[in-house]
Amino acid sequence: MRIYLDHNAGSPMRPAVRDGIARAGATVHGNPASIHRTGQHARRVLEQAREQVATLIGASPRAIFLTSGGTESNNLAIFGAARAAASDRRRIVTSAIEHSSVMTPLADLEGRGFEVIRIAPDRDGRVSVDAVTAAIDNGVALVTLGLVNAEVGTITDVAAVAQAAARVGAMFHIDAAQAVGRVALRVEKLGCDLMTVSAHKLGGPAGIGALFVRPGARLAPIMLGGPQESGLRAGTPNLLGAIGFGIAATEVSGALDDECARIAVLADTLLEHLTASIPGVRFNGQRHGRVANTLNLTFPGVLGESMLIALDLEGVEVSMGSACAAGAIEPSHVLTAMGRSAAEARSSLRISLGWNTTANDIVHAAEIIPRVWRRVVNAEPAFDAEAVR
């Protein structure tokens, strides 16, 4: 039995999504840009998907630009805003705990004359709204913040940031890849100019995402070619992906509160069990003001890498930090930014639940995880590895 507790990396497709894509695969083809009836049908299906995604975040379908996923949306938002910015705006404000698809483009811009201000989080992974707003002035081209942190699940309160950005005419981008499907999203309420969403985090297929672009926001394309997506994102759209994204969005729109409540109960149960059976286990992040599905825990005396592999061999799938190109695990930059030592970050695992997590999964995980921890801490205590570091 496999117990999949890595939904923050990607959720399996929901049954309705699988069925919808299978059906569409048999009936929908062609290029939505084509003039003929087949093209017209493809276009109608694509636009329906766009409406479904728009509904999920309370946006107009015209503000939804389909991309290949969260990474492309973040790249488009950041490079697009930087390119469109006035020449006297050469500063970007962000946090130190963003996803690599935000951090790497920003580092690139840093090498091209932009100044990047990275606000450090507190020990619980909270990014101070005051610190962010204090850094926003007339020289700022873009403010980019994750709404829900991928590793610790902390929710950032962005309303005040949106106001501060609007006051000085800076663009405000929210990376909501980890938020969509876990918290209710209304772009008007959030006050953002740009927002990244991704399908596979909510049970849609991987390889499709969207960028919300507030009508009138100044954004330059980064993918050049045909006139698709109003010229902002060239390339024949991923039709089947969009269909799956649309279905997933509709499923989530209708059941968000129920699903979140159910997952919260399961996650809290698991946390309770682990806290009771693993002395010294530590919860990373804030207990309130977070998405309930994410548990980031430091397991005392073990290497997370060893624990992760041991759990995988027992059928429990979790994650840690990020994988490098060769597949080795790098400790989480989010945890070190939160003030954890490198050793603590190396002892930490992320457990993330999702739409298909069952009570039975949690019963098993609550039994397996402490048992594996005891074995690993005995066989390979981490302190001797740490002593030489």
Added chain:
Amino acid sequence: MSPRVLVAMSGGVDSSVAAALLREQGYEVIGVAMRLTPEAPPSSSPRRATCCSYEDFEDARRVAERMDFPFYVIDLRADFAARVVGNFVSEYLGGRTPNPCVMCNREIKFDRLWSRARALEADFVATGHYAQIERDAGGRFHLRRAHDSSKDQSYFLFTLGQSELARTLFPLGAMAKSEVRERARALGLANADKPESQEICFVPDGDYASFVERAAAPADLRRGRVVTSEGQALADHRGVHHFTVGQRRGLGIAAGHPLYVREIRAATGEVVVGSRDQLNSAGLVAQQVRMVDPVWFAGAEVALEVKIRYRHPALPAKLRMLSGDRAEIRFDHGGPAVTPGQACVFYRGDEVLGGGFIERAMDR
């Protein structure tokens, strides 16, 4: 339930075939590639510029996919830096010539990796080494040379004791390299014809002296003079880490006859040179001596053969244990240059009895 084995995979043909053979034999195989060095060695290939030796790991991963067993890259960089690279540097600074492959086996593959194996409930650790392990009727384990003597790697494995041998598998010990390549091709492994790795993995350009200089504090470099046995100074040198006993080239001296390094005195920075016949020694003192089966060495003097470098033949000798874990080894017929820091490994015929690290040569 079939026994579970953790196979150390480098991406090379040997460890790939080892893993594949164990899988065929019905073991539950878990493949691991060890990330040992901080970054990929400099290379002309841009793909090498990523964080690990990406291509080698990908080769190992492809084998695992093909043979359908789980595969993980594990991060042992800190252990490797402290226990293998650190030792390598301090040995060179101390005027000795280390053998990091022996250290890596002792400290990483058969210690650190074994802890990981226990954490993963594996019964065995396996590698692609060419050596053989046998269990006798009395339940004692014996380490033997590989069937293919040209590939024999038992020299690097002398630190394995009874408890390590009991849980180690060398699936290639009875195979010839050509057979291994054949098996790799038959199994459809993409790396069947991959060339052998030769250099020390963390010094791919083979320039050990420069590596030591980069890794060491400048104050720790022992500069000094090249001198004759009689104490006559011949030249200045840039540090004892540039020399190894027996070395002839690169001494920076023009003499009428060939000169060789006889001895390196790190404390004074003196590198003593002499003629070829002055290199020969009567024997050596070894330290950190370990026996594969300590029962062997209850007696006073033991006749055996000793190998003082990987590529040297084993020489008949007499071993006498000294206090602690030191031993005195006397060559029966006089021996060649003895290089402090290198491993000396004790054999009787095909069997490895144990070994240690050369502390110093014994004069005739």
